Amino acid sequence: MTARCGGRGPRETAICPRTGQQVLLWVVLLVASASVMNAQAQMLPSTPLPPVIDPTGRSGTPPPLQKEEPVPPQPPPLVPPPAPPPPEKPRAPLLRVFVREIRIIGNTVFSAEELAAVTAPYVNRELTSEDFESLRQALTLYYVNHGYVTSGAVIPDQTVTEGIITIQIIEGKLSRIDIEGTTHFWPSYLRDRIALSAGPPVNIKVLQERLQLLQQDPRLARINAELQPGVVRGEAELHVKVAETSPYKAWVEFNNFQTPVVGAERGLGTVSHQNLTGHGDPFSFTYGRSEGVNPLIDTSYSIPFTPYDTTLSASYRRNDFLVVEAPFNTLNISSQSEIFGLSLLQPVYRTLNHQVNFSVTGERLFNKTILPGFPNFNLIPGSQNDAAVVSALRFIPEWLYRTPSTVFAVRSRFSVGLNVLGATINPGFVNGVQVPDGRFFAWLGQVQAVQRLDRLWGLQVLGRYDVQLASDSLFPVEQFPVGGRFSVRGYRENTLVRDNAMVATVEARLPMLRSAQTEDLLQIAAFLDYGNAWNNGNDPVTPSREFLASAGLGLRANFLPQNRGYFEVYWGNRLNHITNPRNDLQDYGIHLQLVVQVL
Structure with a gap:
């Protein structure tokens, strides 16, 4: 059943078409922006790049700051206790007492000065029984109006001397x-x-x-x-x-978010229990593979062990790579990586719209790359016996702000490489070239903003900025990858993997089809991506600084209710052309993903 945009009934799908002028204007703006950037890029020389691998396998996954969800709906209001019935009017003759001072006991929430402002009209005057009841109700109402609905005032039996009466506050x-x-x-x-x-x-x-x-x-x-x-x-x-809701989750995924060097197209399957022991402790396990990656294993478990959500997390990730792209496939180059992580997170401030977390993470990252027939040839600069080990301690503060139409998040990660747990240690320079070492300092900063503009047909505007700065040469497991779906679209995954990098992206998403629950079923997107990266030291292999830039379009579809089925495809036009083989969808700027939740 189809409904017009002006009104929707249950189980109806609202088709909100854009006028030809609106869509045409949107595309013209995109093309104009791309043309300006393309004209600038053509003045720079093309740079042939060797195939590289991000050994962590993380480059094909969303960054940890990827938070696009608005604030969920609020629960129904808390039902307060019923108001007590009004007291019966006294039948005895009215009591008359001159009150010179009112003393209040039992109050901890409000000071004596604050409550004195309530009792001031009843001081230095003669009070009747009705006045005393009015005074008691005024104090009770003062508490109730400030949210203390179970608190109130009582006037205990007492003998009034020298015009002093005592009122007791019972704080609920x-x-x-x-x-x-x-x-x-x-x-x-x-x-x-x-x-x-x-x-x-x-x-x-x-x-x-x-x-x-x-x-x-x-x-x-x-x-x-x-x-x-x-x-x-x-x-x-x-x-x-x-x-x-059901804690059992399972989904399958297909995407081409991996470097073609090891096979871009990969399949992933994930099973998860969001509340394993009933203490709010999620567990997840992911297995994946591609032509040159088997296995890809990613598993994690977290448990909050205090009511303040102090959370301990453990994670393990493993990737076994085999280079399958010609002409390097004949060399049978293989690489293995393992990452063990232990993290402690503490929310330090939390409201309905704001959240501030601080976490400390320890990771041990192992990477070994083998070139058969050359046992003494280290493909990883600075590695020892073909392997490099990093033991890193990370300090991560983050802030999140959310409203029904806005998301703004900031994350900062400070990483220190330690000489523990078998970390690879090298002298600073070999033959005049700085060699990567397990001792380092690096900072990763991330900012993300999402804004929904309901007045502009529900248009969503997303912006993201990531920057990594390192004081030393880094092993590949600590370097920053640039190029691919979650950095600069239109280029291969891991086109650049460097010590330092900066990535910026702006994307607009326009809903074309919505459900009756205002869920976006079909969106078209337009984006501009930019990134640059460089190494520390005087590495003769890689240039001092390189940049990537692209502009493109995307299509996003939720084809099952509650986002249980999702498909996206992005096409990016390279604005800085580099030399690559043309044997993969990524070489034509295409990135696609299909996700189906089965549980």
């Missing part, structure tokens, strides 16, 4: 938190996190925000909460009902 607290509906989570996992915002005293606004933060967890489909009065005055009980 939660006596229990009941969790219902969990199927994979341990109730204590949710209870401990809710308790962080449960006071005392209980503030319904703070509690509501905590529930909204929990709702951002994709493993929770829905959260409903109700605050009810407890048995004891001033106490309350929180009843929470949750609905979970």
Whole structure:
């Protein structure tokens, strides 16, 4: 069933065509930008580049900063406890007392000066029983208006002397938190996190925000909460009902995001359990292969071990490469890499829109490249016995800002190479050339922004900037790859692999077809990519600095509900032409991906 853009019913698909003028204008702007960059690029000489491999295998995966998801929908409001019935009017004759001073006890949230502003109209005057009740309600309402709906004021029995009366504040607290509906989570996992915002005293606004933060967890489909009065005055009980999503995930993927040197087209299969033991601990395992890569293994496990989401993660990645592209395939060059990682992450600040994390990661990276028949010939500069080992300690602060239409993220990674765990150590220079060493310092900075412009037909604009700066020559496992789907499209994966690099990209995505739930089913994209890279030292093999630039178009399609089936194809036009074989789709600027989620 098809609906017009103005209104949609359930299970309807809204087809929002762009007028010919809109699409034509968009393409003209892209072509004009590409023409200017192409004119500049033609003034630079072409540079033939040898085939290279990113031994980590990470260049064909999205960067860790790739966050395009808006803020998820908020849960229903927390239901406050019912208001107590109004007290009955006194039947006895009205009491009249002259009040010179009002003393308040039991208050911790508000200072005596803040509450004095509430009681000021009742001081130095004669009060009746009704006035005392009005005073008590005014103090209670002051707490309620600030979110403390279970707190209030009481006037205890007392003898008034010298015009001084005492009012007691009972600041509410939660006596229990009941969790219902969990199927994979341990109730204590949710209870401990809710308790962080449960006071005392209980503030319904703070509690509501905590529930909204929990709702951002994709493993929770829905959260409903109700605050009810407890048995004891001033106490309350929180009843929470949750609905979970399935923690079992599995998907298959095909793409050409790998260097053609080892076979660009690869297949990947991933199985994942998002909540392995019920403590919010995800586990994933990926296996993949291509013509020259078998196996590609990537597995990780993370477990938060405090209610503050202090998380310990372990990861392992392995790639076995064989060069299959002519003319180097006759040499039977092979390469193996293994990466072991251990990480500790601590969120230090978190609200509905902001999140600041700090993590410390230790990695041991091993890379061995073999050229049969030449046992003493090291293909990796600085390697020993054909192998290079790096033991790196990384410090990573990151900040994320999200709204329903905006994503902005910043990530900074400081890496220090240590002489531990068998790291490869070399003298600084050999024959006047700086040799890579396991001791180094490098910084990687990443910035990403996504903005949806609803007034411009739901146009999405994405920008990303990555830069790596190193103080020393690096082994290939630490170098930065430039070229390919997630850096500069239109070029081969790993066209440049250097110590230092900078990559910038701007992309616009225009929805052409949307579902009734405003999910983009079909988008056309236009992009501009730029990158440059250079090595440290006076390496005679690679030029001092090289750059890549491209402009192109893309098509993105979600062909199954809830993004369970996804296809994309990008074509990039090289603005700086380099010498490459023309025997792969990447050599024609084409990058494609197909993902199907089976669980």
